[in-house]
Amino acid sequence: MNKGSKSSFEVRPTAGSLGAEVRGVDLAGPLSGSTADELRRALVKHVVLFFRDQKLTPVQHLAFSRLFGSLLRVPYVKHMDEHPDIIAVLKEADERKISAFGNAWHSDFSFLEAPPMGSVLYAREVPSHGGDTLWSNMYDAYEALSDGMKRMLDPLRAMHSGRPYGVAHAPKGVQTSRSIAIERGNRDADREIAHPVVIVHPSSGRKALFVNAIYTTRFEQMTEAESRPLLEFLFEHCIRPEFTCRFRWAPGSLAIWDNRCTLHYAVNDYDGSRRLMHRTTIAGEPLVGAV
Ligand code: SIN
DSSP: OTTTTTOEEEEEEOOSOOOEEEEETTSSSOHHHHHHHHHHHHHHSSEEEEEEEEOOOOOHHHHHHTTTTTTTTTTTBOSSSOTTEEEEEHHHHHOOOBBOOSSSSSSSTTTSSSSSSSEEEEHHHEOOOOOOOEEEHHHHHHSOOOHHHHHTTTTTTEEEEGGGGSSSTTOTOOOOOOOOOBBBGGGGOOEEEEEEEEEEETTOEEEEEOOOTTTTTEETOOOOHHHHHHHHHHHHHHOOOOGEEEEOOTTTTTEEEETTEEEEOOOOOOSSSOEEEEEEEOOOOOOOOOO
16 A cells, blocks of 8 residues: 555565566556556656566557557567557577567667657566566666766757667677567668757656667767767666666566666576567657756
8 A cells, every 4th residue: 555645556666766566456457547547656756667467468458558658669670460559579499699679778769759658568478587677767877977967968969860770870790589570771760869868757857867878879969989988988877786676577577667767678698488578668759858
């Protein structure tokens, strides 16, 4: 029970910086309006919410996701034929020594003009051990910077591109699980989009860093070489263990995260096991900067 409220579910933080496990709610629904409101508030507060032992059909997964916004079909990644708003994030047991989808710190599709508000990841089949996911808190990463660094970053904008899917900056020799069917070599993905380096979150009003190592290429009006030292400092800074949490999946676990104030990382340590997750993506708005 949430202290001081009439909520019928429990919210237990899982780490000091972000993440909370929600107990006592069946996401198969239907959920009442007040429960949905409380879950939305809990997401703003804890940034990532975890649920266990949920038995969801794809249709119920979609309905739960829509409580947080309209759904987005992201480019360059195949969605399921029978459920075109769901991506099957799959690595087969025989897919050894290759990258897994999301196996680097990132926020999802930050190169879109309106980056996703969030994602809902539901575990269908997971290894007996390994295959965890980590998140980091970009509010806390911003807060921990010196006042001088904050003042310098506040007015800056950085360029993001879909480089894993493009030509100009395509990573060399990276082979991702065939099962996820990522489209590569598409010149449209090379287009750079500018976003504020420090955003003001539309719900919390708090400032968060918004850069990530996969999609952020450089600062606006600077070269990549000029941008690299400061970007690399920020990429390292954002994933300090104090800003992170880690989730151990079981079949029926579900996570929902706010993509605008977190990064996440799928740990690829389960060669020889099958891992199947269903992911929906919630649409977002263009981001607003701090200055
Ligand atoms: C993702 O980046 O959306 C995938 C996360 C995961 O599979 O744990």
